[in-house]
Amino acid sequence: SKVKTPFITFVLGGPGSGKGTQCLKIVESFGFTHLSAGDLLRKETSTNAKFCDMINDTIKEGGIVPSELTVKLIQGAIDSSENYKFLIDGFPRSEENRSAFEKITGAEPNIVLFFDCPEEEMVRRVLSRNEGRLDDNIDTMKKRLKTFTALSLPVINYYSEKGKLLKINAVGTEDEVFEQVRPVFAKYEK
Numbered sequence: 001s002k003v004k005t006p007f008i009t010f011v012l013g014g015p016g017s018g019k020g021t022q023c024l025k026i027v028e029s030f031g032f033t034h035l036s037a038g039d040l041l042r043k044e045t046s047t048n049a050k051f052c053d054m055i056n057d058t059i060k061e062g063g064i065v066p067s068e069l070t071v072k073l074i075q076g077a078i079d080s081s082e083n084y085k086f087l088i089d090g091f092p093r094s095e096e097n098r099s100a101f102e103k104i105t106g107a108e109p110n111i112v113l114f115f116d117c118p119e120e121e122m123v124r125r126v127l128s129r130n131e132g133r134l135d136d137n138i139d140t141m142k143k144r145l146k147t148f149t150a151l152s153l154p155v156i157n158y159y160s161e162k163g164k165l166l167k168i169n170a171v172g173t174e175d176e177v178f179e180q181v182r183p184v185f186a187k188y189e190k
């Protein structure tokens, strides 16, 4: 069991807004452990035959995998880490995701980052990435954006109303964006 209570940051933003890229920089500068929910689910497709098709189909349709599975993967990663500072990237994506996380883990985020990016820029970034992801095509991208607007934005609004949201302008170079992110975490180093 952990000595310290986990310090949890949710990293939210639309598809291609730069969540993963900025998380790597936060890891380098501030020693967090990066848990991308999407990466955990993609990894699960190669190790869990039972859920492989369901996960891949959901990702291809730009939908959201049932909360129980995603929360289980995130919680497992937190529990098996020696670290206590976590970036949970790309989760929660719906109010249902959010309430399942709170209910199952009993935890709430200390900080919520939101990478605010115009749709046309997110489309440009996703379609110019070349990593063979099932969902990096124009048809799936349209669906991902719809899901983001319909289901994920309400979560972002929820944290905004709670006063926990830190909104970052995701347009600019990677370094320019990180200069807005850095002070958020530098505050806790003191």
Ligand code: UP5
Binding pocket: 013, 014, 015, 016, 017, 018, 019, 020, 021, 022, 036, 037, 038, 039, 041, 058, 059, 060, 062, 063, 064, 065, 066, 070, 089, 090, 091, 092, 093, 125, 126, 128, 129, 130, 135, 144, 170, 171, 172, 173, 174, 175, 177
């Ligand atoms: N790039 C990054 N920053 C840039 C900048 N400042 N200027 C120019 N280019 C920049 O960046 C995307 C691309 O843009 C990269 O090529 C990068 O170099 C460049 P990245 O940092 O990868 O952005 P990110 O926001 O992480 O984009 P990603 O595509 O990973 O976001 P999604 O939220 O869509 O993907 P995720 O992997 O989280 O989820 C995929 C799917 O899994 C979901 O659609 C869903 O079906 C499923 N899922 C669930 O069901 N439940 C979950 O909890 C999580 C995922």
Ligand code: MG
Binding pocket: 019, 020, 036, 038, 089, 090
């Ligand atoms: Mg990502």
